[in-house]
Amino acid sequence: MESAELVDYYRRRAAQYEAIYEKPERQRDLALLRTKLAEVFAGLRVLEVACGTGYWTQVIAETAKSVVAADLAEEPMNIARAKRYARDPFFVSADAYALPEDLGRFDAAFAGFWWSHIPLGRIAEFLSSLHARLQPGARVIMLDNRYVEGSSTPIAGLDAEGNAYQLRHLADGSALRVLKNFPSADELRGRLPPSCSEVKVDLLQYYWLLEYRLQ
Numbered sequence: 001m002e003s004a005e006l007v008d009y010y011r012r013r014a015a016q017y018e019a020i021y022e023k024p025e026r027q028r029d030l031a032l033l034r035t036k037l038a039e040v041f042a043g044l045r046v047l048e049v050a051c052g053t054g055y056w057t058q059v060i061a062e063t064a065k066s067v068v069a070a071d072l073a074e075e076p077m078n079i080a081r082a083k084r085y086a087r088d089p090f091f092v093s094a095d096a097y098a099l100p101e102d103l104g105r106f107d108a109a110f111a112g113f114w115w116s117h118i119p120l121g122r123i124a125e126f127l128s129s130l131h132a133r134l135q136p137g138a139r140v141i142m143l144d145n146r147y148v149e150g151s152s153t154p155i156a157g158l159d160a161e162g163n164a165y166q167l168r169h170l171a172d173g174s175a176l177r178v179l180k181n182f183p184s185a186d187e188l189r190g191r192l193p194p195s196c197s198e199v200k201v202d203l204l205q206y207y208w209l210l211e212y213r214l215q
Helices: 003-022 024-040 055-061 074-081 120-131 185-191
Strands: 045-049 066-071 090-093 106-112 134-145 155-158 164-169 175-179 196-203 207-214
Touching (some): 003 024, 024 055, 045 055, 055 066, 055 106, 066 074, 074 090, 120 134, 120 185, 185 196
Parallel strands (some): 045 066, 045 106, 066 090
Antiparallel strands (some): 155 164
């Protein structure tokens, strides 16, 4: 699935997106993640990439000094804009692979459930774009799904580069093949450039969390 197709998928899925956070068995993990983000981003100027419907934007805004939340899909971001926040974020349409200079520079960044949708061949491109918008010493957190048999949507196939795909069903009855990778902790560490220090990967039951500081 190319970037334009992924954006179209999230536009079509916007109204049902947050249902994934309602699974009872995942509530403990989600509570731990919400606490972690609130602690790490307290008092910082945060850039959130692929903010979607604003689920994590609300968490970050509780303690952050400010939040700029970026996404390319307008429908999910419209849902995010309609929510209430402890501090109002600034929402902007932006490509994660080419974040514009006029966004400024930040001392923290977050991307939730985005890494898994990045083609393996474009991870370095994304990280370069993100890091160009950060100050030296910036804190970065990314989180995403682990593959859990019986809970995760089954893998429907792999492409020649090793990217995994799932078949996602929408409320209108249609189905789309969506890129969804499930990296190991070693794979996450191995994808980071030398400019990343204090790298830590936490593996929860249903999610992984990557944390590091940009030198």
